[in-house]
Amino acid sequence: MRLMAPVLTASLLVLGVAACGSGSTGTTAAPKPAEKVTLTIGLFGDFGFKPLYDEYKKTHPNVEIVERVTQFNDHHNNLIKRLATNAGAADIEAVEVGYISTFTAQPQKFHNLKDYGLDKRQGDYLDWKWQQGLGKDGQSVLGLGTDVGGLAMCYRKDIFKKAGLPDDRAAVGALWPTWEQYIETGKKFAAANVAGSKFVDSPGEIFRAMVNQAPTGLYDAQDQIIVGTNPDVKKAWDLSNQITQNGLSAKLAAFSPPWNTGFAKGSFATIICPAWMTGFIQEQAKDATGKWDIATVPGGSGNSGGSHLMLPQQGKHPKEAAELIDFLTSKENQAKVFKEEGTFPSIPALYDDPSIQSFTKPFFGDAPIGKIYSEAAKALKPQHLGPKEADVRVAIGNGLGRVEQGKQTPDEAWTQVLADVAKIK
Structure with missing residues (x-):
């Protein structure tokens, strides 16, 4: 059975409420439509996120998500250049572990995910995986892990x-x-x-x-x-x-x-x-x-291997992008992506989960x-x-x-x- 993606508690919808008029029969205006937001996410290869986007948009209909997918080396080299010129980076950028220290050494170029409450996720992660996503000061949270690359x-x-x-x-x-x-x-x-x-x-x-x-x-x-x-x-x-x-x-x-x-x-x-x-x-x-x-x-x-999702300072919608990162890296969704795409979770609570322990694939002879x-x-x-x-x-x-x-x-x-x-x- 597939695990269903969770619904974020923080909504992107902003309701407008009119002030009450004089007298005892105040009225409330109809909610204003939420602002349309387009989030770009820079990836190298298929991260298996597309079904998750569809799930996310059921509760966030005002959010459009656009993937920018390039080859591994091109993706990281382009990001290095875009940070240097302060132009062209996506709202969310995936960074592979071989490059993570290149970017965590530049905390001024990224939003601190603590500012959006995502330091609450620390207890979910393998300690070393969490540490990899911290800035060089060891305090700012610059990236949340998507997966680890345990070897076979x-x-x-x-x-x-x-x-x-x-x-x-x-x-x-x-x-x-x-x-x-x-x-x-x-x-x-x-x-x-x-x-x-x-x-x-x-x-x-x-x-x-x-x-x-x-x-x-x-x-x-x-x-x-x-x-x-x-x-x-x-x-x-x-x-x-x-x-x-x-x-x-x-x-x-x-x-x-x-x-x-x-x-x-x-x-x-x-x-x-x-x-x-x-x-x-x-x-x-x-x-x-x-x-x-x-x-x-x-x-x-x-x-x-293994990657993190990060928020460049250039992004126009950091709050919404941070909420999407939280969703994509949740325990439920890391398990789902593993079963569909093979990327293994960086959340150790899943390792003894019966649905993970018993998981097989016919392609690999079960x-x-x-x-x-x-x-x-x-x-x-x-x-x-x-x-x-x-x-x-x-x-x-x-x-x-x-x-x-x-x-x-x-x-x-x-x-x-x-x-x-x-x-x-």
Whole structure:
């Protein structure tokens, strides 16, 4: 059964009441029609919000909601520019965790959601998820979380069979308790020479997953970049490049058009699979029902992705926009979006909810998606994110790409990565 979206207690309707005339028979004028309000919401990809808009408008008929959807990198880079020029931002902007610290370092550019009473939501959230949405002063509330990206590994059962590998999800997970064993499994897959398929899409998201599993990532707690001194980052770099060197990569950059079509074509047999990826796979590979399944990720847990909704100061209707954010991120609606789109809630009270625990999807062979991602979310250990996190990740991703394209050796690319990262201030 679908959960119904809640009705906000704060109404956008403003009733006009006429003053009483002289005498004892005062009259009340008819309510004035509510002002028409159009709210724009900037997103990267489909957040599964459209059915929620329809529900919201039943109680807020004066509100029109317009989505502006662009590609991931374009969305965030455009927002950076729009904040710098003080023009062009949407009323509500979605920000992915890799960029969140870039924007929370600019609290003057956003409305403080405390001013609209949304600090009341703190008790709903995972503590670390709430902290990610705070301004650099640790006090202002700049964003409410939509989801978290607890990790699993999605794989093609039919392609695993062709390669002579087990296809049962428990047996598959047992192949790779560590990343080293994941690569060894990839070598066995490669030896089978399955036509048209490589073991993994590309090493970029593998690198990100490995780093996200470490106690400390690209920054230390004092906001110093530690790429060159953190052994976990170098280990992730070396293992990611082993994927390329052993011919395991399909060389498909994430979110590129060839990567999108690769899901349906079976161009790769495994992919790092945070909860939100399940909805993306189902959208891109509509005719592959039952061919995909979900196993545990090497290392057992981790986080990749997850977003917040924020209010740029440029918005013309911050009160109404804040009320919409409250609605879209409510407990009931996070559960609903998970069941429809796969984005996993950032509200821990849902993790033991029977309707989440028992949730499965026929597309993934009735894999216990709710249980898998609940356990992954419970095991998450948050990592400090620095103010230029996204820029550092881009520099490293570019380095992995140069190795994949044969332009540099891993050592040459690492030297350039360190030089590029040193320029990030």
